[in-house]
Amino acid sequence: MNLLAPAALALGAFAVPLIVLYMLRSRRQRVEVSSVLLWERADQSVTSAVPWQRLEITPLLLLQLLILALLVFALARPFFSQESLLGPHTVLVLDTSGSMAAAGRFDLAADRAVSLASDTSDANLVSVVSAGPTARVVASFLRTPDAVRDAIASLAVTGGPADLDGAVRLGRSLATPDRPTNLVILSDGSSSPLATEPVVDADHIRFSDTADNISISGFSVEPSAEGVVRVFVNVTNHTGVPADVQLRYLVNGLPSGSIELEVGALSDAARTVPIDAGAGDLVVVERVGESDGLAMDDTASLVVAGGADRGVAITGDGSPFLEVLVEIAPGFVTSTPEAADVLIVDGGPMPEIDRPTWLIRPETPPPGIEFSEIATNLGATFQAPGEPILDSVDLSGLVVAEAQVAETFSWLPIVRSGDVPLVLLGEVDGHRVVYFTFDVARSNLPVQIGFPIMGTRVLEWLGGASAGSTETAVAGTPIQVSPPAGANTVIRRDGEIVAELGDPVLAFDDTGAPGVYSVEYVTDTGAIAGPTAVRSFDRNESIAGSRDISVVSPRPATASTGSIVREWAPSVIAVVIAVMLFEWWYAHRRSGVRSIEVAS
Amino acid sequence: MLLDPELRARLDRLSMMTHGRVRSVYTGRHASRHLGESLDFADYREYVPGDDFRKIDHQLWARLGQVLVRRFEAEEDLTVTVMLDATASMGMYGKFDSARRIAAIISYLALSSGDRVAPVLIGGSDRSIVRGPIGRHRSVWPQIERWLEGLEPRGAAPLAPVIRGVVGPTAGRGAVVVISDLLDAEWERALDGAALGVGGVIAHVLAPEELEPTMIGDLRLVDVETGATVEASTSSSVLDEYAAAVQRFVDGVALRSKRGGLDHVVVPVGPDDAERFLRRLVESAAVT
Structure with a gap:
């Protein structure tokens, strides 16, 4: 003392x-x-x-x-120092990704944040940033523990990934010249290193509690040629022992059947099941039995798509796999090149881009890309987390014989083999383009279990959602809305109203909770049904891994920020x-x- | 007016009792040390010439062969000496007003009982003793009341010699009522002097401020009668010591009074103090 x-x-x-x-x-x-x-x-x-x-x-x-x-004695102001992570201004970055729902990690993190906030005062300000699918500032420059507690209490774990990079950037943006700002990241750690790693002036409190988890890692609808609706379900066993998993289907809330899958340890099991459902019906699959360490991924939803089919034409070398893909992709039919809504160019010269196009290893690069060389014998090492096209698709086993080494600043690589992009997304003359730098026929992509899903997603991304069709994406993905002039937008999730937007908006981004979102535009003359969208739990979050984020703590440099003076x-x-x-x-x-x- | 009509009406229905036998030259209601003409048989003695023949007990003469005459108790009146302390100490905290009312009650009570009242003032003037109007009829009451109303407490007078001086010459001839705070160094001798009468009452008048002082601080206490001083700081321990001294004083007065055949009644100054005094007298059978 x-x-x-x-x-x-x-x-x-x-x-x-x-x-x-x-x-x-x-x-x-x-x-x-x-x-x-x-x-x-x-x-x-x-x-x-x-x-x-x-x-x-x-x-x-x-x-x-x-x-x-x-x-x-009191006038002499006796005090003692207490170690604390709080500095003059501390930004608490709280991970709200799906993996934080595992084993109560989020609750532990929230409790720890509240405990840290007990030192909040005029001398130790606190801001709170949520690191969910979309990073956002929850509250800033709080001066009382109660205010911080309220801000933390307003947070909820989502079903999407953590945008830790965005959260760190937001935290840094809150810095003021008069107060040193440090970050305290309460997270289980991102699956891949942050762009800003090591994060300077930061502490990472890691939450790594684990529990057994069996997840529904894929769920999609596959209407057959006969018009029978089939749903594809993929179950992943994250435990070290095989498991018998029982699944139950609900159509519009009513039981429609059940199946049982044997899932090996650390393995997947998939099944396609015919469902008595039609366009617009809500189909839910849920795991039956004892709950596990992560309940949010034990349920998945979709809405059967409907509406007019879009034409797809294949030019170039062509491939039987692509032809089958077009046949089974719901909402798409084979068409002539002249009438096609979507064009698949399999090899050959680079065509004129006048519509959404899927380029597969063209002889010349599309605008914005340059070839430098050909790389051979490549395996996929990276797939962009949270990318809707890759949702429920595992390309870790993808191997290609050779690929064009594309260099670009304007295209987005979503699958890479080291530095070599394998799949890129871009736009040419206002039309969406997917560019595969490898020949599908000279790869094992067609035999990957996720190929039909990925192919369908590519076609849906290129062709756009048709009227009444359902968009499915990872939780946290914004929903595009386009209300008529003067209309309010009502958003319902699983039937319950979650938002009423009075001002003109283009997107609704509070979609961290998995479920079915239905949009309705309310005008003076009545209500108009808007798009229906499904937000699913991110399968990557089901792994519930954890890792240490590399940080540079502020304390060694400025020792005084590491302690609180208590009088x-x-x-x-x-x-x-x-x-x-x-x-x-x-x-x-x-x-x-x-x-x-x-x-x- | 010291006594309102309602109180006087109540007093008319009461009378004083004495513990001893009264000696007096007047015939009255109280048992006398003289044997006389009442109906209460007292004793026998041998006949001597000159005795009243009517008092010879013929049955005993026949049975014993001895001439005996019956003796009877005489009924004589009671002189109630009301000694009111009017020294300067009684002038503090309203004690004298209470004492004056008590003196009025006793005096009226005695008069209404047919007793002879002799009020005496202790202090209150340049002389140690001042006698008030004496009488044995209710007709004297207005004079006594006026006399009491005209009194003012002042000066100092030693209690013991004054009481002895008044009671001593007429020892055994009447009841003595002393109305005083008894704050005198020789209060024990004063009580012994009062005990020379045939019973009586000690009306011990004390103020709440004397029983439980509220004075605070470092004080020089000055005796209003003697001018003697005591320096005291009213700390908790000092107040405790004072309270113990008061308790010993009150207990000592009570014990001394009892030994002398006197009723001791503490009269704390306050509303209805005289009424409470009268109630205590009735409870102790000093008044019936």
Whole structure:
């Protein structure tokens, strides 16, 4: 314990005059009484002529000396230092990704954040940033623990990935010149390194609790040529032991059937099941049995698509796999190149891009891309997390014989083999283009279990959603809305209204919770049905891995930010008040002895 | 007016009792030390010439062969000496007003009982003793009331010699009522003097401020009668010591009074103090 104002101890010298006052003969007040007969024993007359008397140590003197000592002690401002992660301005980055729902990680993180916030004060400001699918500032420059607690209580875990990079950027943007700002990242860690890693002036509190988890990692609809709706379900066993998984299907809330899958340890199992459902029906699959460590991925939803089919034409070398893909892709039919809505160019010269096009290893690169060389024998090492086209698709086993080494700044690589892009997304003359740098026929892509899903997603991304069709994406993906002029937009999730937007908006991004979102535009003349979208739990989050984020802590550089100064003075003042009250009571108390018995 | 008509009406229905036998030259309602003409048989003695023949007990003469005459108790009146302390100490805290009302009650009570009342003032003037109007009829009451109303407490007078001086010459001839705070160094001798009568009452008038002082601070206490001083700081321990001294004083007065055949009644100054005093007298059978 140290003193902030040790000079105040000199005030202890006031004890001397206090004691002297007790030694001085007081000037007594003259009071007439009926008789001094009964007061004679209390006589304190001093016959000596000296103005002082022998010091008598009374309880009152001791109490007053104690009060003086405590007051001097309080004025000296005693304090002790307590280690804390809080600095002058601390940004709490709270991970709300799906993996944080595993084993109560999010609850632990929220509790830890609240505990840290107990030191919040005017000297230690706190901001809260949510690191969900979309990073956002929840509250900034809070000065009280209660305010921080309320901000944290408003957060909920989502079904999407964590945009930790965005959250760190947002946290940095809150820095002010007058206050050093440090970050405390409460997260299980991103699956891949952050762009800003190591994160400077930051601490990472890692949450790595684990629990057994079996997830529904894929769920899509595959209408057959016969018009029978089939749903594809993929189950992943993240535990180390095989499991029998029972699934139940619900169509519009009513039981429609169940299946049982045997899923090996750390393996997937898939099944395609015919469902008695039609266009627009809500189909839900849920795992039956004991709950596991991550309940959010035990359920998946979709809405059967409907509407007019879009034509797809294949030019170039062509491939039977692509032809089958077009046949089975719901909402797409084979068409002539002239009438096609989507063009698949399999090899050959680079065509003129006048519609959405899927380029497969063209002889010349599309605009915005340059070839440098051909790379051979490549395996996929990266697929962009959260990318809708790759949702529920695992390309970790993809191997290609050779691929064009494309260099670009304007196209987005979503699958890479090291630095070599394998799949890129771009836009040419206002038309969407998917560019495969490898020949599908000279790869094992067609035999990958996720190929039909990925191919269908590519066609849907290129062809766009047709009227009444359902968009499925990872939780957190915004929903595009286009309300008529003067209309309010009502958003429902699983039937419950979650938002009513009065101002014109183009997207609704509060979609972190998995489920079916239906959009409705309310006008003066009535309600108009808008798009229906499904937001699913991110399969990557089901893995619930954790890792340490590389950080550079602020404490070694500025040691003072690592501790909180706690003063004793308020407690000491409280004790002083208590002792003063006791002293007053002691000086004026009336003991029971003084109740004179007058009856005789 | 010291006594309102309602109180006087109540007092008319009451009478004073004494613990001893009264000696007096007047015939009255109280048992006398003289044997006389009442109906209460007292004793036998041998006949001597000159005795009333009617008092010879003929049955005993026939049975014992001895001439004996019956003796009867005489009924004589009671002189109630009301000694009111009017020294300066009684002038504090309203004690004298209470004492004056108590003196009025006793005096009226005695008059209404047919007893002789002799009020005496202790202090209150340049002399130690001042006697008030004496009488044995209710017709004297207005004079006594006026006399009481005209009194003012002042000066100092030693209690013991004054009481002995008044009671001693007429010892055994009447009841003594002392109304005082008894704050006198020789209060024990004063009570012994009062005990020379045939019973009586000690009305011990004390103020709440004397029983439980509220004075605070470092004080020089000055005796209003003697001018003696005591320096005291009203700390908790000092007040405790004072309370113990008061308790010893009150207990001592009560014990001394009992030994002398006197009723001791503490009268704390306050509303209805005289009424409470009268109630205590009735409870102790000093008044019936």
